[in-house]
Amino acid sequence: MNIGQASKSSGVSTKMIRYYESVGLISPADRTDSNYRSFSERDVNELRFIKRSRNLGFSVEEITHLLSLWRDRSRPSREVKAIAKKHVEDLDGRIAEMQAMADTLRHLAHCCAGDDRPDCPILADLSHNAEPAEPRAKPTRRAAARAW
Amino acid sequence: MNIGQASKSSGVSTKMIRYYESVGLISPADRTDSNYRSFSERDVNELRFIKRSRNLGFSVEEITHLLSLWRDRSRPSREVKAIAKKHVEDLDGRIAEMQAMADTLRHLAHCCAGDDRPDCPILADLSHNAEPAEPRAKPTRRAAARAW
């Protein structure tokens, strides 16, 4: 199977298949005499695994680990679960950050008339150059939004 | 005020100040005889505006627009509100995507024993290569996670 067909049946673009090969996520594909990559059904399954993992937000590095566990029939499921849990924590952290941004903005937008007049609490907030006098406990990551 | 001082009082790194200048987000800073950038209190206020906007997740492109509105005393607040609302929608979309990923993974992890045994519903799901027979209505962006 050529790369185009492998791409179609796995949902991974040809560009990305080549990229995954180049970074060692998948092993170099077999080549035909004319130097075309040749994929087996097994390779395509691997690509599908990768595709699905990407859809769940795993990084290529995490997928490297997941793939090695997938191939290892004597893996302890503990390891898989650990990767998944860590990723969920990461997602939750980022969600909370973005949620804080969205909430702040929703509040500001709600307070903004949104008409022809120039007065705007959104701009007022953005130009609010003094930090609150008493910073709260040091935030783990970038503090997403100021409490209002 | 040199760039280091401007950086400290605005919270924007020197690297980023130079970058913002290079992409035209801020106008080129004045220079001293020795070619050092020189910042006024006004410039620093602008940097603080940028910093805060970045903290709310606005892109440099959006901030370009916000800054021009900020400087325009006859702006209609409608425009500011529109930018904010669009950004909130964008955030909400990304949050929903990530939430779907996290929920799926939480579910799978919950079903995974997480012990020494190799059986693992997480890997099983990832290698689940058949797409559901009846796809739902076409998702607006990348569909984040399959319904389980």
Add this chain to the structure above:
DNA sequence: CTTGACCCTCCCATGATGGGAAGGTCCACA
């Protein structure tokens, strides 16, 4: 034998950010 659909590699761009090298400037202190 031509045409069009493939495939190959290599380079570039994205967005916001940091690292670091090589070299110039400034100030305070000996």
Add this chain to the structure above:
DNA sequence: TGTGGACCTTCCCATCATGGGAGGGTCAAG
């Protein structure tokens, strides 16, 4: 006056996953 260290400058590189495109080879059907 010299010097060391803290600053500043520009330029290049890396990140992460992804796509675009150029320039050129391969293949199969007509």
